[in-house]
Amino acid sequence: GAVVSQHPSRVICKSGTSVKIECRSLDFQATTMFWYRQFPKQSLMLMATSNEGSKATYEQGVEKDKFLINHASLTLSTLTVTSAHPEDSSFYICTSKIGDTQYFGPGTRLTVL
Amino acid sequence: GQQVMQIPQYQHVQEGEDFTTYCNSSTTLSNIQWYKQRPGGHPVFLIQLVKSGEVKKQKRLTFQFGEAKKNSSLHITATQTTDVGTYFCAGDSGYALNFGKGTSLLVTP
DSSP, rough: OOOEEEOOOOOOOTTTTTTEEEEEEESSOOOOOEEEEEEEEEEEEEEEETTTTTTEEEOTTTTTTTTTEEEEEEEEEEEEOSSSOHHHHHHHHEEEEEEEEEEEEOOOEEEEE | OOOOEOOOOOEEEEEEEEEEEEEESOOSSSSSEEEOTTTSSSSSSEEEOOSOOOOEEEEEEEEEOOTTSSSEEEESOOOOOGOOEEEEEEESSSSSSEEOOOEEEEOOO
Protein backbone atom coordinates (compact mmCIF):
# COMPACT_ATOMS: atom_id res chain seq x y z
CA GLY A 1 0.00 0.00 0.00
CA ALA A 2 0.86 3.66 -0.12
CA VAL A 3 3.46 4.94 2.32
CA VAL A 4 3.58 8.24 4.14
CA SER A 5 6.66 9.18 6.11
CA GLN A 6 7.20 11.86 8.70
CA HIS A 7 10.33 13.46 10.00
CA PRO A 8 11.36 13.83 12.71
CA SER A 9 9.65 11.14 14.75
CA ARG A 10 10.45 12.93 17.98
CA VAL A 11 11.56 16.44 18.76
CA ILE A 12 12.23 18.28 21.97
CA CYS A 13 12.64 22.01 21.80
CA LYS A 14 12.79 25.03 24.03
CA SER A 15 9.85 27.34 24.43
CA GLY A 16 9.90 30.11 21.84
CA THR A 17 11.66 28.17 19.11
CA SER A 18 10.14 26.97 15.87
CA VAL A 19 9.90 23.37 14.77
CA LYS A 20 9.39 22.05 11.27
CA ILE A 21 7.75 18.69 10.63
CA GLU A 22 7.93 17.08 7.22
CA CYS A 23 5.38 14.76 5.72
CA ARG A 24 6.23 12.88 2.55
CA SER A 25 4.27 10.59 0.31
CA LEU A 26 6.86 8.05 -0.77
CA ASP A 27 5.22 6.20 -3.62
CA PHE A 28 2.36 8.37 -4.75
CA GLN A 29 1.56 11.97 -5.43
CA ALA A 30 -0.51 13.75 -2.84
CA THR A 31 -2.28 16.91 -3.89
CA THR A 32 -3.89 17.02 -0.48
CA MET A 33 -2.52 16.13 2.90
CA PHE A 34 -4.21 16.40 6.26
CA TRP A 35 -2.57 17.40 9.50
CA TYR A 36 -3.95 16.06 12.76
CA ARG A 37 -2.96 16.73 16.34
CA GLN A 38 -3.44 14.38 19.25
CA PHE A 39 -3.00 15.53 22.83
CA PRO A 40 -2.24 12.87 25.45
CA LYS A 41 -5.15 10.54 26.05
CA GLN A 42 -7.30 12.41 23.56
CA SER A 43 -8.53 11.81 20.07
CA LEU A 44 -7.06 13.01 16.81
CA MET A 45 -8.25 16.43 15.79
CA LEU A 46 -7.95 17.76 12.28
CA MET A 47 -5.86 20.91 12.26
CA ALA A 48 -5.62 21.79 8.62
CA THR A 49 -5.74 20.57 5.07
CA SER A 50 -2.64 21.12 3.03
CA ASN A 51 -3.17 21.72 -0.68
CA GLU A 52 -0.34 21.50 -3.17
CA GLY A 53 0.29 24.84 -4.80
CA SER A 54 -2.26 26.76 -2.78
CA LYS A 55 -3.00 27.93 0.73
CA ALA A 56 -3.83 25.51 3.45
CA THR A 57 -7.31 25.35 4.92
CA TYR A 58 -7.36 25.60 8.69
CA GLU A 59 -9.98 24.23 11.04
CA GLN A 60 -11.74 26.52 13.43
CA GLY A 61 -9.59 27.44 16.40
CA VAL A 62 -6.27 26.63 14.72
CA GLU A 63 -4.04 29.68 14.29
CA LYS A 64 -2.71 29.81 10.77
CA ASP A 65 0.09 32.17 11.74
CA LYS A 66 1.28 29.78 14.41
CA PHE A 67 1.02 26.58 12.42
CA LEU A 68 2.52 27.34 9.04
CA ILE A 69 1.81 24.81 6.34
CA ASN A 70 3.65 24.61 3.08
CA HIS A 71 2.83 22.10 0.36
CA ALA A 72 5.36 22.98 -2.28
CA SER A 73 5.42 19.68 -4.15
CA LEU A 74 3.20 16.71 -4.76
CA THR A 75 5.17 14.60 -2.30
CA LEU A 76 5.99 16.99 0.53
CA SER A 77 3.99 18.99 3.02
CA THR A 78 5.58 20.73 5.98
CA LEU A 79 4.08 21.96 9.22
CA THR A 80 6.04 24.55 11.14
CA VAL A 81 5.08 25.23 14.72
CA THR A 82 6.27 28.77 15.29
CA SER A 83 7.23 30.13 18.69
CA ALA A 84 6.34 26.82 20.27
CA HIS A 85 5.04 26.75 23.83
CA PRO A 86 4.57 23.83 26.22
CA GLU A 87 0.86 23.70 25.38
CA ASP A 88 1.85 22.86 21.79
CA SER A 89 3.37 19.60 23.01
CA SER A 90 1.43 16.95 21.17
CA PHE A 91 1.53 14.15 18.65
CA TYR A 92 1.28 15.52 15.12
CA ILE A 93 0.19 13.16 12.37
CA CYS A 94 -0.16 13.74 8.67
CA THR A 95 -2.30 11.68 6.36
CA SER A 96 -3.05 11.53 2.71
CA LYS A 97 -5.99 10.05 0.94
CA ILE A 98 -6.21 7.85 -2.12
CA GLY A 99 -9.82 7.28 -2.97
CA ASP A 100 -11.56 6.45 0.31
CA THR A 101 -8.43 5.19 2.02
CA GLN A 102 -6.41 7.36 4.38
CA TYR A 103 -2.72 6.63 4.73
CA PHE A 104 -1.16 7.74 7.96
CA GLY A 105 2.32 8.94 8.65
CA PRO A 106 3.94 7.48 11.77
CA GLY A 107 3.55 10.76 13.64
CA THR A 108 5.87 13.28 15.26
CA ARG A 109 5.93 13.65 19.01
CA LEU A 110 6.70 17.23 19.91
CA THR A 111 7.73 18.16 23.42
CA VAL A 112 8.22 21.82 24.22
CA LEU A 113 10.12 22.53 27.40
CA GLY B 1 -20.18 20.33 11.50
CA GLN B 2 -20.02 16.59 11.68
CA GLN B 3 -19.61 15.10 15.13
CA VAL B 4 -18.64 11.55 15.92
CA MET B 5 -19.51 10.26 19.37
CA GLN B 6 -17.95 7.11 20.73
CA ILE B 7 -18.79 5.15 23.87
CA PRO B 8 -17.70 3.94 26.29
CA GLN B 9 -14.61 6.02 26.99
CA TYR B 10 -12.98 3.22 28.95
CA GLN B 11 -13.60 -0.49 29.30
CA HIS B 12 -11.83 -2.88 31.64
CA VAL B 13 -12.44 -6.57 31.05
CA GLN B 14 -11.08 -9.88 32.16
CA GLU B 15 -9.30 -11.87 29.51
CA GLY B 16 -11.82 -14.00 27.70
CA GLU B 17 -14.71 -11.57 28.10
CA ASP B 18 -16.25 -9.81 25.14
CA PHE B 19 -15.93 -6.10 24.38
CA THR B 20 -17.96 -3.68 22.28
CA THR B 21 -17.45 -0.05 21.39
CA TYR B 22 -20.09 2.07 19.68
CA CYS B 23 -19.81 5.01 17.37
CA ASN B 24 -22.50 7.49 16.28
CA SER B 25 -22.27 10.26 13.75
CA SER B 26 -24.45 13.34 13.59
CA THR B 27 -24.45 13.09 9.80
CA THR B 28 -24.54 10.34 7.21
CA LEU B 29 -21.10 9.02 6.40
CA SER B 30 -19.64 7.93 3.09
CA ASN B 31 -17.70 5.35 5.03
CA ILE B 32 -16.48 4.67 8.52
CA GLN B 33 -13.07 3.47 9.55
CA TRP B 34 -11.73 1.86 12.67
CA TYR B 35 -8.26 2.28 14.08
CA LYS B 36 -6.32 0.82 16.98
CA GLN B 37 -3.68 2.78 18.81
CA ARG B 38 -1.28 1.30 21.30
CA PRO B 39 0.25 3.59 23.94
CA GLY B 40 3.01 5.65 22.38
CA GLY B 41 2.13 4.56 18.87
CA HIS B 42 0.18 5.97 16.00
CA PRO B 43 -3.26 4.82 14.90
CA VAL B 44 -3.21 1.64 12.89
CA PHE B 45 -5.91 1.10 10.33
CA LEU B 46 -8.16 -1.88 11.05
CA ILE B 47 -10.98 -1.73 8.59
CA GLN B 48 -13.24 0.41 6.46
CA LEU B 49 -16.99 -0.05 6.11
CA VAL B 50 -18.71 1.47 3.13
CA LYS B 51 -22.08 -0.16 2.54
CA SER B 52 -25.23 0.34 4.56
CA GLY B 53 -25.70 -2.57 6.97
CA GLU B 54 -22.27 -3.96 6.21
CA VAL B 55 -20.73 -6.50 8.58
CA LYS B 56 -17.10 -7.49 8.37
CA LYS B 57 -15.09 -9.88 10.47
CA GLN B 58 -11.41 -10.11 11.22
CA LYS B 59 -10.80 -13.17 13.36
CA ARG B 60 -12.29 -12.23 16.75
CA LEU B 61 -13.25 -8.70 15.64
CA THR B 62 -16.66 -7.96 14.13
CA PHE B 63 -17.42 -4.58 12.62
CA GLN B 64 -20.89 -3.33 11.74
CA PHE B 65 -22.11 -0.30 9.83
CA GLY B 66 -25.66 0.81 10.48
CA GLU B 67 -28.40 0.86 7.89
CA ALA B 68 -28.52 4.64 7.96
CA LYS B 69 -24.71 4.86 7.70
CA LYS B 70 -24.60 6.95 10.85
CA ASN B 71 -23.53 4.41 13.43
CA SER B 72 -21.08 1.60 13.77
CA SER B 73 -19.79 -0.89 16.29
CA LEU B 74 -16.71 -2.96 16.92
CA HIS B 75 -17.12 -6.17 18.87
CA ILE B 76 -14.25 -8.28 20.12
CA THR B 77 -15.03 -11.84 21.16
CA ALA B 78 -13.00 -13.45 23.92
CA THR B 79 -10.56 -10.62 24.49
CA GLN B 80 -6.86 -11.26 24.87
CA THR B 81 -4.19 -9.13 26.50
CA THR B 82 -2.92 -8.25 23.04
CA ASP B 83 -6.20 -6.43 22.40
CA VAL B 84 -5.19 -3.69 24.84
CA GLY B 85 -5.21 -0.24 23.29
CA THR B 86 -7.49 2.56 22.26
CA TYR B 87 -9.95 1.93 19.48
CA PHE B 88 -11.06 4.89 17.41
CA CYS B 89 -13.80 5.13 14.88
CA ALA B 90 -13.43 7.78 12.24
CA GLY B 91 -16.21 9.03 10.05
CA ASP B 92 -15.44 9.98 6.50
CA SER B 93 -17.86 12.55 5.16
CA GLY B 94 -15.99 12.65 1.88
CA TYR B 95 -13.33 15.05 3.08
CA ALA B 96 -11.05 14.45 6.05
CA LEU B 97 -11.66 11.98 8.83
CA ASN B 98 -13.55 12.99 11.94
CA PHE B 99 -12.40 10.84 14.83
CA GLY B 100 -14.40 9.72 17.80
CA LYS B 101 -12.81 10.19 21.21
CA GLY B 102 -11.86 6.54 21.33
CA THR B 103 -12.48 3.68 23.71
CA SER B 104 -9.54 2.59 25.80
CA LEU B 105 -9.60 -1.13 26.42
CA LEU B 106 -7.75 -2.69 29.30
CA VAL B 107 -7.62 -6.48 29.50
CA THR B 108 -6.41 -8.16 32.65
CA PRO B 109 -5.26 -11.79 32.59
